[in-house]
Amino acid sequence: AQSVTQPDIHITVSEGASLELRCNYSYGATPYLFWYVQSPGQGLQLLLKYFSGDTLVQGIKGFEAEFKRSQSSFNLRKPSVHWSDAAEYFCAVGVRSGSARQLTFGSGTQLTVLP
Amino acid sequence: DVKVTQSSRYLVKRTGEKVFLECVQDMDHENMFWYRQDPGLGLRLIYFSYDVKMKEKGDIPEGYSVSREKKERFSLILESASTNQTSMYLCAIRLAGGTDTQYFGPGTRLTVL
Numbered sequence: 001a002q003s004v005t006q007p008d009i010h011i012t013v014s015e016g017a018s019l020e021l022r023c024n025y026s027y028g029a030t031p032y033l034f035w036y037v038q039s040p041g042q043g044l045q046l047l048l049k050y051f052s053g054d055t056l057v058q059g060i061k062g063f064e065a066e067f068k069r070s071q072s073s074f075n076l077r078k079p080s081v082h083w084s085d086a087a088e089y090f091c092a093v094g095v096r097s098g099s100a101r102q103l104t105f106g107s108g109t110q111l112t113v114l115p
Numbered sequence: 116d117v118k119v120t121q122s123s124r125y126l127v128k129r130t131g132e133k134v135f136l137e138c139v140q141d142m143d144h145e146n147m148f149w150y151r152q153d154p155g156l157g158l159r160l161i162y163f164s165y166d167v168k169m170k171e172k173g174d175i176p177e178g179y180s181v182s183r184e185k186k187e188r189f190s191l192i193l194e195s196a197s198t199n200q201t202s203m204y205l206c207a208i209r210l211a212g213g214t215d216t217q218y219f220g221p222g223t224r225l226t227v228l
Contacts, residue, residue: 043219043221044219
């Protein structure tokens with residue numbers, strides 16, 4: 001069965017520092033991969049997605065992610081974190097289940113940004 | 116822009132009450148989803164619908180039902196609310212075209228006392 005692992009429950013970085021959030025997936029076929037961000041009390045906002053082609057994808061708010069098939073990973077990066085990036089981040093993989101396609105989510109990584 | 120609206124941001128109900136959570140989209144999207152979100156567990160799929168009157172169970176359907184009488188509206192029903200259904204509930208839609216991308220509503224935080 002498909003699964004998504006985000007090994008870091010909570011990460012703290014200083015403002016201006018670089019950031020990498022880890023995501024590993026388990027899925028038999030070539031996956032569709034996503035990163036979403038959730039600010040407190042809000043719904044999820046799509047940051048970026050990978051379907052095929054270039055393994056380095058750019059997203060909104062200065063985020064990027066790299067798909068590494070050999071490592072089954074899709075890590076999210078940002079070169080310089082801003083205080084407004086404090087939020088919870090979710091990695092997801094698109095899978096086929098029954099008659100439809102759906103997303104399987106990781107358990108999330110909470111990001112704290114220190115001034 | 117895709118717009119997904121949920122009827123309430125915060126809801127407080129009592130054990131045993133019947134609870135309706137409404138989700139409305141502003142375009143003709145076929146696929147709609149209900150998730151619940153709990154700390155440390157991420158998002159778990161309760162039910163989804165791929166067309167009017169069509170529904171499929173997700174990973175945790177027990178204690179829930181759904182209704183989709185019109186394309187733009189997908190309702191989640193708690194027949195008899197229990198305290199372990201206290202959670203954040205998120206509705207999402209998926210655009211046609213096979214890209215799997217889902218767009219989410221703002222969520223409803225339900226507390227069952």
